[in-house]
Amino acid sequence: MKRGEVIRYGVIGTGMMGVEHIENINALDEAVVTAVSDTNADSRARGVQAADGEVAAFEDHVDLLDSKLCDAVVIATPNFTHVDVLADVLQRPVHVLIEKPLCTTVEDCERILALAADRPDGVVTWMAMEYRYMPAVAALVEHVHDGAVGQPRMVAIREHRFPFLQKVGDWNRFSENTGGTLVEKTCHYFDLMNLVLRERPVRVMASGAQDVNHLDEEYDGRTPDILDNAFVIVDYPSGARALLDLCMFAEATDEQEEMSVVGARGKVEARMPSNTVHLGRRGEHFIGNVEKSTAGDDRITYQGLHHGSSLIEHVEFAEAIRTGGQPAVTLDDGYWAVAMGAAAHRSIDLGRPVELSEIMQRDDDREAVR
Structure with a gap:
């Protein structure tokens, strides 16, 4: 166009x-x-x-x-x-x-x-x-890809939040409809792990349960079966590893989402909803004394539900339509995020690590993430 x-x-x-x-x-x-x-x-x-x-x-x-x-x-x-x-x-x-x-x-x-x-x-x-376009997350990814922390060795993402909201027909109360919490909710975070590390994972280990939420609800004689808390560890070919810490009965908190990346040169953190970024360089900074800034994006004219990230996603989608450009986020990215969530659920069910090759027919496709 x-x-x-x-x-x-x-x-x-x-x-x-x-x-x-x-x-x-x-x-x-x-x-x-x-x-x-x-x-x-x-x-x-x-x-x-x-x-x-x-x-x-x-x-x-x-x-x-x-x-x-x-x-x-x-x-x-x-x-x-x-x-x-x-x-x-x-x-x-x-x-x-x-x-x-x-x-x-x-x-x-x-x-x-x-x-x-x-x-x-x-x-x-x-x-x-759209989580890729949250200003603090985008700033963190830019710092990492610019070499601020050296080669990233550890990624940690924590979301402590409120329970799932009610949806039309209560379809989101059952894993058969959602894919499970670690597909439905945390595919965002698995995508961010792949994005920041610029590689695809090899195995997933997880522990999780439904301990608090929705246990007193009933739909057509059935109790919801969606997990409300989990730890997930993801291993990558380079030796880097990532950790997800999810709790969906933790709305009594300060920051809902925190993401950190650590390498030999330093550490960078993004915190939401404050949209703050903390950058520390080893040898220059020490505990409690790091660079702190508030992230933003001048293109955000509407905040919406995700700190303006959905608008930036739409701006870039529209630009690709007008220029015939390639999508910044591909179906293959979405596929890997789902596979990582599915592997995490399988790991919980089986009580062991799960290789991605166990569940993916296209597991040989481990090219670097843009």
């Missing part, structure tokens, strides 16, 4: 995240939501209300795709529907941004990768991983 042309967006799935995408698209220049679809009438109505201007509404996403009203679509449907909705989208020459997780199973991800291989050049297929 030429600069100055308005990109017409369709949003498939207009629950909480779908509306979040609509509000971010509204904040873009030369962009408009022209169509929404959702199988739930109330959600569909909220999508229409959120869109800025006239918008067509469809119950079936196929009708939206066949309407020819959209140059690009965003998929924000429940996790378990991603594989079928995305399969329909990939058969049409429309740009697409797919919400995380790519799919709920490794097998479904591999089906999608096979379909996407036939996409025409210039049609952008973008994996939504």
